[in-house]
Structures are given as structure tokens and as C-alpha cells.
Amino acid sequence: MDMFDPLTEVDVFGEASRRTETVPAAEDVSPLSQDQKPRSEQSEGSWRAHINAVRNTVEQGVFSAIILEDNLDWDIRLREQMHTFALSTRTLTQPLALAALTDNTKPTYADASFPDPSLSDKVTEMPFVGHPATIQPSNSAYGDDWDVLWLGHCGMQMPTQRTPNLAKGRVVFTPDPFVAGHDTVSIDSKESNNYPNQTRVFHHTYAPECSLAYAVSQRGARRILYEASQRNATEEFDGLLRDLCDGGSDSATKLICVTTQPSLFSRWQDGRSDHVRWSVRMNMEKYVRGDEREWIDQYPE
Secondary structure, three states, X not given: OOOOOOOOOOEEEEOHHHOOOXXXXXXXXXXOOOOOOOOOHHHHHHHHHHHHHHHHHHHHOOOEEEEEOOOEEOEOOHXXXXXXXXXXXXXXXXXXXXXHHHOOOOOOOOOOOOOOHHHOOOOOEEEOOOOOOEOOOOOOOOOOOOOEEEEEOOEEEOOOOOOOOOOOOEEEEOOOOOOOOXXXXXXXXXXXXXXXXXXXXXXXXXXXXXXXXXEEEHHHHHHHHHXXXXXXXXXXXXXXXXXXXXXXXXXOXXXXXXXXXXOOEEEOEOOEOOOOOOEOOOOHHHHXXXXXOOOOOOOOO
């Protein structure tokens, strides 16, 4: 039995609640060079909201926190989805249990390219059903070696042999009953998608777009704050986070970032949201009334 609850272990910080704070002038928040232009007031407010939430994670001493942008939607069955995410993250980042029993000096991982991608250029795919057993984590349901869990995004690619600095392991869950039948996943711009519909894939992040929802560990939050304080950054916050997760040239820091496709959190627009089947927003009235006989499915099979 798992000693952790994948959902209740984290604190939740909403970005919208931070935007009421007074936003300092852009040049007071991020030191700029002469050829750089400051962010707009709106962009600066968004940057400050994210940074404040990350800072609160450090100041409050919580092990991890989920940070959400406003106007999001997710599935009513998020707890079950996060349990699957936790087990998959462990598969990608925790040492194997069998190896730990036989060799106490050198941990072995299911993904040969983790934690050092230079040791292997192989893309290792592991089925979620029957995934290899890993050692029990000591701090988190998601494992002991992660910085960011990118839970909500506008698009994501997968590390391949063309990304030598990124771990390439994938956990494949198909069919995932929580995924819409028409949903597909994206590998990259050069590799065709050969996964069947209704497949969910967990993998290390590559070229993510939009930081709609993400979790940070205490270690990850400290690393993000340090990098934000050291660089002359004028990009949006998701650009900073993408650079740190991808190990971009502007940073000496490389975060361990895990994600899933399709995204677990999506924007709520025009009365609908992408990827979410049993929408919280669409079913809110039923949920409040306790009417759980038949949830509204945005993407029925």
C-alpha cells in the first residue's frame, strides 16, 4: 500500500489570488540591460504572480505545491489521474527496487538515459500496466528526484534521439479511459505519432508551451527562484520554466521535469475545455447538488 496520497500531499496556490498585489515597476523586478525592453504591466503581473507562488513554497517550507493559472478546467476524477501520474513519475525517476536489493552502491533505473542522458540515446517505452517496481520514495508520492511536474500545458513534445541532453523514457498507458477517444499525443515536429487514440504518455518535458498548471518540489522552487534572480529575463514565466526544464543555453541549471500528454488541466473557453472528459466546470451544478448518477461527458465515446 502506498504511504502517500498523490493529491493531498501538495499545497495549492492559485495565480489569480496573487494578481491583486501591487506590481512593482518592471525594472525593479528584473534587472535589464540597455538593449532590453521591460515587460508590459500585464506580463509583469503574471510573472510576479508565478514568482510569488514559487516563493511562498519556499517560505512556507512545504515539500511541494501545485500552482494554477485562473480559468482552468480539469476532470472530476483528478485524484485517480494524479495517482497514475505519481506511479509513472516514479517509474521514470526512481531507482529499481530489485537493483536496490542486490547492489547498494549503484542505483539502476528503468530508463537507461536517466539521470545521465549522455549514457544512452535509446528511447525506452514502458507500459503503465505492469510497470517495473521502484524503491519506495521517502518524501513524495511522485518520487524523491523531481523539480517540476508540468500538469497543464498548451502543447508539448517528447525527448527523442535528437535531444541528447534530455532523458528519453516514456510510460505509455493505453487505452486510458480518462482520455477522449479522438485525443492524440505529439512526439516532435519530425517524428510521426504512432500511438493509438485514447493513449496517455508520461515523459520528461521538451519544448512545453504555457504554464497553465504545474507542481514544484521544495528543491525545484529554490532552483527556480535562484535562476530568476540571476538572469536578465524579459520572457514570460513559462519561457523561463521551459528553459530550465530543457536545459537551455542561458542557464547552468537543468531541472528534472515530468509531464503527460494529453494535458490534465486545460483552459475553460466558450463553455468547453480541451482534453477534459468529465469537466468540473460543466458538472459543477451536479456536483454541488450531489447528483452523481450521470456525469456530463464532453467527449463521449
